[in-house]
Amino acid sequence: MSNPPERGPEIGEKSAIKSDKQLRRALNQWDIAFLVVGAMIGSGWLFGPLGAASTAGPAAILSWLIAGFLMIFIALAYAEIGGMLPKTGGIVRYPQYTHGGFTSFLMGWAYFLSAVTVAPSEAIAAVSYMSSYLPQLMSSGLLTPLGTLVAAVLVIFFFFLNWYGVHVMGKTNTGVGWWKLLIPTLTFILLMTLAMHAINYSGLAGGFIPYGWSAVFLAIPTTGIAYSYLGFRQGIDYSGEARKATDVVWGTIIGYVIVMFIYVMLQVAFVGAVNWGAVKVSPGNWQALYSSVLSSGPFYEIMTTSGIAILAGFAVILLIDAIISPSGTGWICIGTTARTIYGLAADGHLPQTFLRLNKYRVPLWPMITALVLGLLFLLPFPTWFSISSFITMTTVFTYIISGPSLMTLRKMAPNANRPIKLSAASVIGAIATIAAFLIVYWSTFYVLWFAIALILAGLPLFYMYTMVNKYGASRTTAIILGIIYWVVLVLSTYFLIYLPFAAPAGWPASSPTTMLKFEPTHLIDFVSYVVIMIAMVVGLTLYMASTTKDRETAMKHIGAGWWVVATIFSAYVLSFLGSFSIFQTPIIPFPWDTVIAALVALGLYLYGSYSGIFTEDLAVALKELGGV
Template structure:
């Protein structure tokens, strides 16, 4: 009999040791506070710069797409509340390959958030302390400030998850009051209705494609994906089967309400004379003084006494608002490491708990990653986009996991049972896929390469530890894969495509063999290496390993298809897209629908799921 269930067996015993100290309000505020983190400080500005007044449509569309995912995870979390849930669910239903890819991408994305929130605080503080930033980049003083904040919240997480919950709840109430008061004051004292329709370009100055472009690139999706935070602490929540799904949904709805009001207030609050910009030039907003702190500068420039006075309160809140997210996301990343170890994709040491029952090994890893991520990115919007894309990739598996669980575990208790599950699961899958596609090739190529960089770890670690493959044999495949991936990405994509594209300042490249052949060769190389590697490893794997790898092939196709469609579509590198909008989006939706059907059919009842279901049944019987 395979020993592949051992990591989950040990994880279940560790799950029982976790302290259940969180309740409904903490779960709700984990979700709400993570949604209304640094996003409310900057995303209204970047959305307006990308779309203009129609950015309100972008927020509504983003809300609907992420709501589908929220509802899917509500059923999953009610059925199996787990710490490290996001990376454990795909393992229960689709095995080791899909869960490894999800875990790798999720850790890449989640670990960026402490840096994102720290940079947001630093950008606001730079209005008073200009030495913190220089030309949009953190100075050494700015970097040290972010690093100190990260260490402080590491210590808070290490001490007690209960303390993190209470801190988040306390700041969360302020994050309801201050943003809503800001919007109300602008509506009543400084609102310019002419900004919506009476300016050059009108309501939709940059075309319909800008509405979807804004979702992944301006902080909208980055903000909304904060809904997941309560899910990641599921094993530490009292009455988790009730409190996790209800708290998650409540936090999502409240966050969306706040953002839509803030976006309306920002559009109406822009005074073109005060910022010395020609009326209707929305794209220029991100290069004005508003980029230092959109709402703070908006109120300060208004010359309305009540607004100027309130700007001081808003500034203090702008600094305090992202702080809980640094703490929560650091804990989230730690639990992602914990969940990966539970799936057998990381050493069991990541399941170790401190005396206070905290997964401390993953917490230390998240501290290191949080500091490292601060170094390479210039401003909030760039690192937010990288984090958004990496995390949204992981949400693609949610719908297939739900429908697989409906099929293989029909009698399991589901406190929240999603109506219209097939339709909503399909929409959640398609929506997540489209968000990744809309992110533009100029960002997606890097995320694709970063995710694929983890693939050899699966071959070398997971396949040898769990599927009976010789470590030496796996190394002969994994190491050449890294060498070719890095070299091909740099020389064929970055040097041959991205550098020339960047030199056009976004205007786009002409369709030419000069820019086509490098991409074709790159994709051909990576397809051959990736699927060839899987084929070779499967030939040496045990029966369970072969099943797990076959069940996860669709996830690899998701990654390759998204980057190929991004290259040829509206959001690619060409001045005249090969497939223009909206046909590109229709094509991407159809491709994702086919992948959704494949993913659902690939699901099966893993040994890990059987262990989790037995434990869940025992917990229910004992409660």
């Protein structure tokens, strides 16, 4: 620790310590494991296998295996960090410890955008399955007003289960977790025993990989696969309420491995159980399954149309689980949203009011905010696949820092207590960063343009609150520059991205309806947008930092965060040029685009690891945990 921590206003980690100590430490290893299980086995198992098979055919099995392999490196990196620094809202607090305020805001804002949408996505999934026997809940694949009302009631239920304490939610979730393990397991066992059609795997037109390898990777972020694996984060976000740091580490790993096995087996069973005649789709036309009778309830419809009495009877249990599984994930994730908001306050990006706890020792205003935002996010994303793609991209984007944070902590606090210390940490960190970047890249330009615009839209809030309160910038200047930034962002996004790209491709549908023929004007529009936004982000941020009272600290934190800006625009540019763009003929074809993306990610990992700094927040956290 040769680098001394910076001196700044005593907000952030120092203010959070008192609240951290008041949190109820009630979760043991199996409670953490079942938080992971409960978050991972939700709507993903109900809809993911259908979306994956529709996109990649039988090769969707490989999509689940590849995604699980990639995500496990991210989970391992966070397991070491979470064990070393068990903090509630940890995933948004770790960037503050290792790279300072600018990085933690960008990552925290992106994670916030994803966190607030998970609970409503699970409510939407539950209502979608209910529509199998209550068709008035959905119309043309969208929630009706009645369906939206039912989803809202579920979100409110998620809120109250969390409101009365982590011990109530945690123990309830552990009990429900056994159900969530049992039903999917019985589902793939029954289908593989009674309803398999071996010809489905490789004997139909197109064989095992009917749509090519690019479709195998496309399925990972866009059909619910990566979304289903995101739930490992719950062990980290609730780590400040675990009894011991080792419970966080092993609970996270155990939960992840169990669920990964279940998901792969569910996809194997789904592919083999498709009865083409029963679902009225020509054999081998996997893409048509998306709009078939399976769309409202994939496993339910497969079982009811199988003609096998045991499966038809078990389908009734699936309808019950279709409410329980998404609800279990929903009540965990609305709690995660609250802890994300709590973490942003601990980083100094929100008022200290958001560190207050209720009498049950749960974050008070973060829980209320999570409820309100969860209800609002039922409106812009009416289908499960559209909201899951958005959540996947914004969440996995924040995971890109896992590798650089891991290596920064190894460098800045080599002797801190670590319940698990990874071998070959630099290799694991590199793979974790590359994996996260690739999943973001594979999300397609169609998803990225909207998600990145929302991430960039948060920056004026950093000017107006964090730079004013933490670094001493002028509030008036921050407001003026923030408004200018928003005006430029909205106008440039609308005229240079939405009109020439998104609108012709069919946005805001859940997927593009047309592919565009590349024209030189497209390149001009896109380059103009990127240049304008880079100039705005870099120029206004540097100017704001130069006017602060604590200029040295501000510039130090800004400097440590430029690699995140580079990450955002690198993913954006590659998405425009590569095979996951919206052009009929990509500028960089597959697989070279993915190879280039992996190399860029490796460079960003090295840049991010080099950019890490020893912050005062890290010093405070380590001292409080006895790590210094």
